[in-house]
Every structure is written in C-alpha cells, then in structure tokens.
Amino acid sequence: MQPHLSWDLVEDVRQMLAFPFMVNALRAGTLVAVVAGAIGWVMVLRRQSFAGHTLAVVGFPGAAAAIWLGVATGWGYYGACIASALVIAALPPSARRGGLGGFGEESAVIGTVQAFALACGFLFVSLYHGFLSGLTNLLFGTISGVTGTQVQVLLLAALPCLVVLAVLGRPLLFASIDPDLAGARGVPVRLVGALFLLMLAVAAAGTSQITGSLLVFALLVTPAATAHRLTARPALGVGLSVGFALVASWVGMTVAFYSPYPIGFWVTTVTFAGYLLATGWRLAADRVGQRRRPGSAVASAAARGMPA
Amino acid sequence: MSGNPGQLRVDAVGPVSDSAAALPAPAVELTDVAARLGGHRVFSYVTLTVRPGEFVALLGPNGAGKSTLLKVILGLVGHTTGTVTVLGAPAGRRNRAIGYLPQRHAFDADTRIRGIDIVRLGLDGHRWGTPVPLLSRLLRPAHHRQAGQRLAEVIDLVGAGAYARRPIGQCSGGEQQRLLIAQALIRRPELLILDEPLDSLDVPSQAGISALIQDICRTQRVAVLMVAHDVNPILPYLDQVIYLARGGAVMGRPAEVITSDTLTTLYGTPVDVLRDRAGRLVVVGQPDAPAHHPGPSR
Numbered sequence: 239m240q241p242h243l244s245w246d247l248v249e250d251v252r253q254m255l256a257f258p259f260m261v262n263a264l265r266a267g268t269l270v271a272v273v274a275g276a277i278g279w280v281m282v283l284r285r286q287s288f289a290g291h292t293l294a295v296v297g298f299p300g301a302a303a304a305i306w307l308g309v310a311t312g313w314g315y316y317g318a319c320i321a322s323a324l325v326i327a328a329l330p331p332s333a334r335r336g337g338l339g340g341f342g343e344e345s346a347v348i349g350t351v352q353a354f355a356l357a358c359g360f361l362f363v364s365l366y367h368g369f370l371s372g373l374t375n376l377l378f379g380t381i382s383g384v385t386g387t388q389v390q391v392l393l394l395a396a397l398p399c400l401v402v403l404a405v406l407g408r409p410l411l412f413a414s415i416d417p418d419l420a421g422a423r424g425v426p427v428r429l430v431g432a433l434f435l436l437m438l439a440v441a442a443a444g445t446s447q448i449t450g451s452l453l454v455f456a457l458l459v460t461p462a463a464t465a466h467r468l469t470a471r472p473a474l475g476v477g478l479s480v481g482f483a484l485v486a487s488w489v490g491m492t493v494a495f496y497s498p499y500p501i502g503f504w505v506t507t508v509t510f511a512g513y514l515l516a517t518g519w520r521l522a523a524d525r526v527g528q529r530r531r532p533g534s535a536v537a538s539a540a541a542r543g544m545p546a
Numbered sequence: 547m548s549g550n551p552g553q554l555r556v557d558a559v560g561p562v563s564d565s566a567a568a569l570p571a572p573a574v575e576l577t578d579v580a581a582r583l584g585g586h587r588v589f590s591y592v593t594l595t596v597r598p599g600e601f602v603a604l605l606g607p608n609g610a611g612k613s614t615l616l617k618v619i620l621g622l623v624g625h626t627t628g629t630v631t632v633l634g635a636p637a638g639r640r641n642r643a644i645g646y647l648p649q650r651h652a653f654d655a656d657t658r659i660r661g662i663d664i665v666r667l668g669l670d671g672h673r674w675g676t677p678v679p680l681l682s683r684l685l686r687p688a689h690h691r692q693a694g695q696r697l698a699e700v701i702d703l704v705g706a707g708a709y710a711r712r713p714i715g716q717c718s719g720g721e722q723q724r725l726l727i728a729q730a731l732i733r734r735p736e737l738l739i740l741d742e743p744l745d746s747l748d749v750p751s752q753a754g755i756s757a758l759i760q761d762i763c764r765t766q767r768v769a770v771l772m773v774a775h776d777v778n779p780i781l782p783y784l785d786q787v788i789y790l791a792r793g794g795a796v797m798g799r800p801a802e803v804i805t806s807d808t809l810t811t812l813y814g815t816p817v818d819v820l821r822d823r824a825g826r827l828v829v830v831g832q833p834d835a836p837a838h839h840p841g842p843s844r
Contacts, residue, residue: 283659407676412667415659418648419729422620422641423672470660470713473679 243496254495262389263381267487269392270444271457273399275480277441278462280403280434284414289326289435290458292348293442296322296355298451301376302362312391315443323439327432379450379502381494392444399440406430411472448487453502457483460509467516482512571634572597573737573769574619579628581611581618588614590627592795594788596771598736601763601783604773605804606790612773613649615790616739619771620646633736645730649741649773652722657715661706661725664714666697668729696732704728704758720751724758731762738762740772744779752779759783777804778826804829
C-alpha cells in the first residue's frame, strides 16, 4: 500500500507508524538525536567539530568493511569510530594545541587521514559486489534499513554515553573553557578530554547510521550551533540543542517517508533553516542590545521570556 | 611610591627574619628551589617568602621562568631541589585554597558562555556531575541560595554586575579579567596567584585592575603573587618584588630591588634603572628582553 499525505496530521502519523520499519527508524532517530544534541553542544563549545567530522568519516570504511565481511554495520561504525577516538586521544597533547583543545596545526594530518578513510570505504564497497545502493545509504543515510537489533545497539550505546556525560558535565565544561585552571583545581583534563572523544565517537557512529557518514553534522553540529546562537546559558543550551535535533530528526523522517527524496537531505534542510533563523535573530538581538546598553543581556533575556 | 631605603635584603638567601616573632606563618615559602623543564634548568636557588595580606610582584625578562615558578608553587611542575611550602603544606596539596589566574589570551568573540557561569565554575567546577539549575533549587534550596549569594557578592566585589550576564566573548579585555578575578576569589582563597593579568589590557583597564587587586589584598587579607610584564601600574601598591633573571632570583622592597646595582648583579651585565618625572621605572640594557618595560628606549 502506498501512503498518502493528507491534511489530517494525526492520520498521517498513524499511517506512518503502521510500518514497522518507520517505528524502528523513529526510535533510532530519537536516540541518535538526544545523544548528538547533547554531545554536539559540548563539541561546538570545545571547537572539536573537525574531530567529530573525522570520527564520522572514519565510520564509513568501518561500516563498508562490516558489509563486505558480512557483519552488522553497527559493529563497523562503532568499532572504527571508537578505535580512531582512542588514537586521537593518545596523540601527545602538544600536537593538539590550539584553541580550546582543538586540533590546531594537526589539521593537515587529520585531513589526510580523512581522505584515506573515504578511499578505503570506497574500496570495501567495491570489493563487495552487487550492493551499489548501499554506498549512497552509507554516505547520505536511509530510513528503510533500520532493524530492531540496530535500535537495541543504539540504545545500549546511547545510555552509557549519556550517563558518562552527566557524570563529567561540570568538570568537562570547566576543562573546555579553561583547561589550565581546571588542571590546577584538580580536574584530570586529559582524561576528561579523552572520555569526551569516546563519547563523541559514540555519537558520531550512531548519527552516521541515520544521516549517513557525510551528513552527521546535520544532527551533531547544526542544532548545537543554533542553540549556541540563541542562549549563553549552558543548561538551556544543551536542552535547546537536544530539542532541535529531535525536531529535525522527526520532521526529516516524516517528510522523507512521504517524499521520494532521502532523509539526509530533509534532516539537513530542517536544521539549516533553524540555523539561519537563529543567526538572523541573534544579529537583530545584538543590534537592539547595542542600542540599549547597559543591561542589554537582561533586556534580551526578558524578550525571550526567560528569567534574567 | 614608597622610597624606604631600609636594610637591603637583596641577595636574599634564606627566609626573611627582620622582626622575627610576631610574623604570621608565610603563605608561600620557597627555600633553595630549582626547577627543570624539558631537561633544561629554568632556575635554581630561588628563595622567597610571601606573607598573608602581602602584594608581591614577580618580575623578570621573557623566558626567565616566571610562569614556571608559579606552576612549582601550584605543584603543577615538580622542583628538583629545595623545599616548597604553600599555605603550610607541600606544593599542590592546598590548591583548593588558592585562587589562580593562568596566563591567557582573551576569550574568542564567539565564546557564548555567560560571565556568571564562568565565575560559578570557580566555586564547584572541579566536582563531578551536571548541575541542573531547576533541580538544585528544588532539592537543595539552602545550598542553592548560598551559592547564589556568594556569586552575587563576588561579582559585586569586582564591579562586574553590569555585564556578568553577557556572553564572555562580548566583554572587553578588562571586563573579562574582572570576571576571572571574581572566579578566582569565589572560594575565599588565602592566596591569589595571577599570571600577567594586566597583559594586553589598555592603560585605564590596567590601572583599574591594579587598584582592584590591591583593594582585594587589603580588605580580604589575601596574599597576592602576581607575574607582571610591566611593574609600573602596580608599583605604588607593592609590598615586595621578586626579580627573576639568569636562573636566579632577588627579593625585597621595590625600591631596593629595582635599582641599577641590584639588577646589574643579578644579570651579570650592566643594567640601568631610570626614573621618569612621573615616577615610572624603566629598565635599560637588560639582555634578551628588548621591550620589557615601556617608556623611552635606550
């Protein structure tokens, strides 16, 4: 049966949920969005977007190799992402200086590794004959292939990841903003940074399974960057980031279900539109704020309906 | 500035003991301390004492090991010889009672974290867990209120009330520095260690921050040890200076240490200290530090 989009939204959702694969996809999308939104907010704060992208790209050859070897793709994604996170964490800290724990001058090395990873992934896809549509799915995402086991694996990865994030929260924020000071106050800065990279690997591996390796930023960066534009409060920022990621994931999947075009495009479009709106709002708010200094922060917070 | 030409404690080796008994226990005491960094000797035979409520500047050319000395006091860099006692314990043991401001570049303009959140990290940033503002207000109201009060108090103390709720990236250099001093002060430290807090600030901000630090030092009875690139903004407030150069150190009153004779002995080459009409000091002729003190060049 072919689903028909009507003006009755309840009926639309009911139609969509009648398909077990869509229920799985929505479950997976929800799990992935929560993890990506929360981890992404910290990643944007730490300026580790490049590391996040690298981890996601490395997930592609992992998944391709898994298909070639006849293993579930989840193993490939998680195995490759976590292994490369451990490698990045093991690099001496002096090689990763620059910014707030960013990659600095190492970016050329990372870029080289990314190119090689993509090439390897393509090789594995070629070695596995007769799975041509798999390539676009791996790179740009799909909603049709999410299995019940995959959802369970995503849940098993997401829960510890969120627990660790909750335990690390405050020291992680401290070490991200001011590593020197956090170190002097007894925060194990390197350990916290390494654990964060592992969480980032889990988030990137999970997101890759929904949006594809090349579009992970749709859920990992854009909602977080949008939240950073809208608020400078950490707790609210993480909440907004998770919220945007969830909305983007649900809306993207629904539209992908009713349209012939891939999910990656729709999720990216929703988050991109949100980002543009937030950027415009920020520019306008800053302009108004400058006109009304001092107390601009209080004024703009009140305008947003938040307690100042 | 106070031109007291008292007894010269210039080649100070061993703890100072002028008016012996009545002095309180020192906040920082280093005896014959040497440190190595990456296999190189940074300094040796450094002996110094900072007492509670004293404002002490740490001066010296680039690369003399000023920041390293601070890290030795914080226990972040080990010392090879000598003893380091900080607040009555070996270095690193009582860091929670030290307010520390590392040498830093300004926050990027797009760092979108409020100043007040950064100050708050000084209170409990090292503790595991994630605070949820709403939840902590419900579950631990007394604790929540106390923390909020202390936060307001310390922001008021540094005069940052007008911009504490703005993203820190949008604050000026001087405003950021005030917020960071508030962060360092929030746990009522007994010792404040500041690494070049005046660096890259404009002249009025330098004067403002200097006066603020002096005020904190006097009213809160906090010992202040501050690395300075240029001594002039803080010169009127200083109790002691430590001059670090060529791997050694000299400690004493500013008028005793920043003199041509003392610095010539310390550097081992002729160095002149000139004074302009406004009382500013200019050190001329020191090797390896061409732009150490501003003013008319040689």
